Amino acid sequence: DGLKDGQGNPLRYDRVYYVGERDFYVPRDENGKFKKYDTAGEAYEDQLKVMRTLTPTHIVFNGRVGALTGDGALTSKVGERVLIVHSQANRDTRPHLIGGHGDYVWATGKFHNPPETDLETWFIPGGAAGAMMYTFKQPGVYAYV
Numbered sequence: 001d002g003l004k005d006g007q008g009n010p011l012r013y014d015r016v017y018y019v020g021e022r023d024f025y026v027p028r029d030e031n032g033k034f035k036k037y038d039t040a041g042e043a044y045e046d047q048l049k050v051m052r053t054l055t056p057t058h059i060v061f062n063g064r065v066g067a068l069t070g071d072g073a074l075t076s077k078v079g080e081r082v083l084i085v086h087s088q089a090n091r092d093t094r095p096h097l098i099g100g101h102g103d104y105v106w107a108t109g110k111f112h113n114p115p116e117t118d119l120e121t122w123f124i125p126g127g128a129a130g131a132m133m134y135t136f137k138q139p140g141v142y143a144y145v
Contacts, residue, residue: 003083003104003133006114011104013133019144021088022063023056028121056091061144066122069142076136084107086145087129095132096121099142102132 003011027035027046034057037043050057059066068074076082080101081103086095104115109129116122124130136142 003111004114005104006077006117011082011115014115015076016083018087019061019068019074019084019086020063021086021093022060023085023090024055024058025053027048038048054091055099059091074144077138078139081135083131083132083133085129085131086124088124088126091123091126093126094121095124095130096145097132097134097142098142098145100134100136103135104133106131 003013005011008084009031025047027043027050029035035043035046058065062072067109073085074082084095084097086093102119102122103117104117105122106113106115106118107124107130109124110129111131115133119132122132
């Protein structure tokens, strides 16, 4: 039946983007430098120790540093309505669109629930996914953090 606003009116979007926020737990050696392994199996025991601290060494969008910049930038045109679906595997997160906001936000990914509106930052619990919709009103660079 499609997305709806809080009054049951249909919401349409021109583009949809997926942002996967991921945590990495990379072991360090006795000098504090990141360790390298020949195979994933060799890293297993050391990675478990790091993971048990629940403190990631790296947090990235879409699998790598800079994934949403340069050729990987999420683009739109002025006047387009963009839906961004954001997932996080382990930790709570608080996405924010610098220069914009969430016109409509489903912070826990429950599209059958009415969206919250006009949020600068929204809370997505660890292990959940959320989504926001924004209509770009002017040209520029908007940072998604």
